[in-house]
Amino acid sequence: MKTQKGICITGIDRFELRDDCVLPEPHEIVSTGAIIRPVIWSACTTDAELAHSGCASFPYLLNKASGHEMCGIVETVGSEVTDFAVGDRVIVCATMPNWRSMLAQEGHARQSSDNMYFGIEYPDRGGSFVEHYYIRDADMNLAKIPDNVTWEQAIMVPDMMQTAFAGVQSLDMRYGDSVAVLGIGPVGLMAICAARLQGASRIYAVGGRKVCRDLAGEYGATHVIDYHEGDIVEQILACSGGAKVDTVLCCGGPADQLNNGLKLLKAGGTLASVSVYYGGVPIRIDPESVGFGYSDKTIKFIQCDGGRSCMQRLIALVAEGRVRPEKMITHRFYGMEQIEDAVNLFVRHEPSLIKPVIFNGKEVR
Amino acid sequence: MKTQKGICITGIDRFELRDDCVLPEPHEIVSTGAIIRPVIWSACTTDAELAHSGCASFPYLLNKASGHEMCGIVETVGSEVTDFAVGDRVIVCATMPNWRSMLAQEGHARQSSDNMYFGIEYPDRGGSFVEHYYIRDADMNLAKIPDNVTWEQAIMVPDMMQTAFAGVQSLDMRYGDSVAVLGIGPVGLMAICAARLQGASRIYAVGGRKVCRDLAGEYGATHVIDYHEGDIVEQILACSGGAKVDTVLCCGGPADQLNNGLKLLKAGGTLASVSVYYGGVPIRIDPESVGFGYSDKTIKFIQCDGGRSCMQRLIALVAEGRVRPEKMITHRFYGMEQIEDAVNLFVRHEPSLIKPVIFNGKEVR
Amino acid sequence: MKTQKGICITGIDRFELRDDCVLPEPHEIVSTGAIIRPVIWSACTTDAELAHSGCASFPYLLNKASGHEMCGIVETVGSEVTDFAVGDRVIVCATMPNWRSMLAQEGHARQSSDNMYFGIEYPDRGGSFVEHYYIRDADMNLAKIPDNVTWEQAIMVPDMMQTAFAGVQSLDMRYGDSVAVLGIGPVGLMAICAARLQGASRIYAVGGRKVCRDLAGEYGATHVIDYHEGDIVEQILACSGGAKVDTVLCCGGPADQLNNGLKLLKAGGTLASVSVYYGGVPIRIDPESVGFGYSDKTIKFIQCDGGRSCMQRLIALVAEGRVRPEKMITHRFYGMEQIEDAVNLFVRHEPSLIKPVIFNGKEVR
């Protein structure tokens, strides 16, 4: 068995560069598969939270390569791959839908693995923090990067945009609806852009770090709320003259975020959550928040979207200049060994952080 | 101010016949309004639960007429009522949507009162356990009872059918989907009929009382589960060979019903709840039940439907023989003063009870 | 019976100022009604087409006041009007949904009159080209104009924005979808704005007049096509490298517009038409355009939206600066007697025309 280097979670809050990550041999590559050489990675709160839990919810991830945000260059393609060729610049899907599954037939392709975790197609193999990343269905789960789109723009698509845009799309907004985005890390910030592109009128953005709040305003939030300054429900209702909001998106935050969102939400409205709930703490809903059951409120737990079609449509918005996700990049690193530094920004809650990228070697625009 | 007799909640677990219920004077009746003389009432778990809480969540209901399930005969109509006349046999809407409201314009008519409670259009006036019941918009919130439909059939429409059918409709079932109906009191039983009329294949019905389980089978449940016999999640998964269900409807039951439902639900599936949550106990969701947030599961809290159009469509199904709701009637009472006896069947958890009706005087078919 | 002045269609291509238009007496105003004094009107292709047909499809409109785009100031309110007061600046709904109707209960409020024609609530009374305009349900069919919104902006809401945004909303676009807007008069131009606010990527705009094509580009069309330069299907497919479009909106144009749109549309896609078909010419669909029936294509004939909630949400987008409809105004007139001049711009196909407004007296910003 051939091996390669990769960044692995090896214990609680511990990332490590190991050299025993699986590297499939040429004959193991299925006819629809491909190998991608990473050019740029990003790290994510999820990486940090997974490590913080020591992979408690997903023990099979331990000691395997981590990582689910990567763009790179195709270096090998299987015999049946028709739409990608060696040398193509590509986005690699974070979730790896199995398009040949019953869940895909039923419209839930992104739920098509029982061992689902972002970007980990094979739990026995690992994620994309490796030298050469193997995917099984290139035609379905890669997307080409248009010439006028940079690597720094493209790397924001597979998780940040796909998660945020899936969340906002699930809100079924009408023109002029208001929305509260609770949590404005990079997913929340992309959700602000997504909400503008759904015709939202008022966009309430709730966050803590100044760097995020500033970018929220630049991205089009009409009201930016600092949760340090008091109860967020009260703050938003003060802005709105007491009117509840039409839709809510929860993007991370404390355990009572979802309940707060429901309190803010109009009767008949929809709340979507793209948060992860690793800590083992139950999600609590107060009966009053859902009108004792009478409120016609809807809650959706939304997974990051996946697949080539969706990535193509989102990268088209970037190519047309409708979304500028690269503005979120606050930190740049160089070389696989620096991935750990990138993840640690999340672990230590660096106040200047929105989103880090790591180039595989030297920077390429 | 004129008064009339009515059955009121006057304290914890206490129903009382009072004679100081408001009776609007002729000049107070708005031009779109009508007065209905009750012919048949039904009592509901909600009446019992409200009384049990001493109306804690809705204090303005105390000492006013209660009741929200009633059919009767029109005795007065306002000058602008066009589609109903004195003498018409009518179903009276349980929820009283205000069709001239912004919520109605946005598709949420049944949420159009801040003081919403079934059948209580005016919190200062009360429900339909009275001699003469006043509604403000006859053309919009009454429906005629077809000649071939009995009073006992019709009285099952305003809450039992409208709640159950709204719940099942909200599940967006596809042909051949499976559904778990958790709780098979009268709403759950109507939900079984509703699920068959959406093309469900497997219908798992979970209940406790034998009388309900028997009728569940007769109504078309393919698997009837007794929760006394063990964990309901395990029992259902044993029936299905381990397959989770496509959709879930919660119709009452213990505090962890919703979490159990989510455990049973497939990734990407929808759970609707038509339960009421009066007890003050928070609703709890285990992170695992929603795949740590990644599951694409949807939760909908659904209110009883309302309005004439919906009642007409449901009564048409009864008239065509597609639904036989009258089979649920296990107890019959005669005279307003017996309403309390009917409610007390719920309070003391009478094992032979599914649904009681109370005739206003002697029985009329 | 009191009378007032109004602009009426009195024959083929003939508009006339008459002084025998109905003016309701104070006692005739229903309790939910209001009278509005026009401040600004607009004229519309529909006015011209109606006149051109001599009102053949709607004969009851002949010799009555015409007009359906008007904003003004409330001068009288009925006793039950709660949300509007004398002196309020308001948009008057073009379609006049009857919110107390079965169609409204079924989600089709804007279809709630058999004698539907834009802005003509009472066929026996007429449209809003009058001195004092009476509407029956002020709380439901007026919307306040925010202080920072001008009359010229507001007058674009009741038909231009409500029609275009209803059309685009009905397309159920996903992020990054492409759309072809066939016909870029003022409704088509607003549709371009609406499509951007649904996250469209490529927007193909097809028109003839230079003034419209220029504004289409400014509003965000990515490809502007001149139909004088060849077959529009071929032109668009040339731009897209042969790829069909995800969605199509037909906004006026020749009889074969809808068939052209279907040719352009992807299998599984949706085409909406907000065109009017007065000429008596059948709409033709070639079997090939719908894949001999196998294509899973959808066609929707969409009416202008109506009601206060929708107008409020659209005016909020204008107030937030998301849409700048006033850029479409190319011609300004002063005084009711100039309405005819405004309409005649459409009749004679004035090349510099996009949209005219007529102030009732002198200009007010």
Added chain:
Amino acid sequence: MKTQKGICITGIDRFELRDDCVLPEPHEIVSTGAIIRPVIWSACTTDAELAHSGCASFPYLLNKASGHEMCGIVETVGSEVTDFAVGDRVIVCATMPNWRSMLAQEGHARQSSDNMYFGIEYPDRGGSFVEHYYIRDADMNLAKIPDNVTWEQAIMVPDMMQTAFAGVQSLDMRYGDSVAVLGIGPVGLMAICAARLQGASRIYAVGGRKVCRDLAGEYGATHVIDYHEGDIVEQILACSGGAKVDTVLCCGGPADQLNNGLKLLKAGGTLASVSVYYGGVPIRIDPESVGFGYSDKTIKFIQCDGGRSCMQRLIALVAEGRVRPEKMITHRFYGMEQIEDAVNLFVRHEPSLIKPVIFNGKEVR
């Protein structure tokens, strides 16, 4: 190249048994593929119409095996097929969605071939009227036949039920809606069953042959109309007291069927067509039928559904006794050489015909 026997369209109205149909060699079978030995076929109006046009719209079908309704026994499976084994009784999908396609990712799997025609995955190879039928993706496009389901029941699933149920599902019916089924050949008859399983109240069925009208009543149509007895629009409106219908399904019939359906349809309603339009005659819509464009009516051209998940859900309804499609079988044949006789029943409009089946050899229940 190996060959086999098959029934081919060889000219206008001409079916022929040829022995030069392609039979893939073992090494040509892809790893996800399988070979099925037919046990039962059915013939379809489409076969007859195709032959009648001499395959004018699909010239590549000429001289190749025809046929798209077949159930059989698996005789070979590729190395990656996981859920089917040699000897399994299976339904073979009529449409052959390519689940690894962009159209599938966008929810339109059944549109995933440019050369789409029922059951013909490879236009260069042909349909299922052959001795051994090869499909490329067994796990995705076969479904097992439950033990308690007969061959005669199963053969009604791949086209009759999948087409009819897809059509009715696309109508988005609410409980108690009315529906007009225009055309009650076997697809229309299955649509009646499908409409009952969506909670339809009134079901108007329009047909000509007595045998079909009788079964329509047995399947649950509430009003059966004979088009020989007068204009169908007038007949239905006479039954309904003038009320238009909520939904319409067109299942074959004359060229003006769709326009008639639109005349019958309520404002805001949906009409779906599962008819095929081979004749070259344009589909005509009168402006009045769509309210001159103002009617908010929707038209959907619906293709037969496809894929294993859908087939499994429909066969489950048969297994549960909810649908009895085998009642439609009026003619039985034995041996491939009798397929032509079966098709000719359609060609000569045999009055006693609903649906024929052909056993491959002797009858098997």
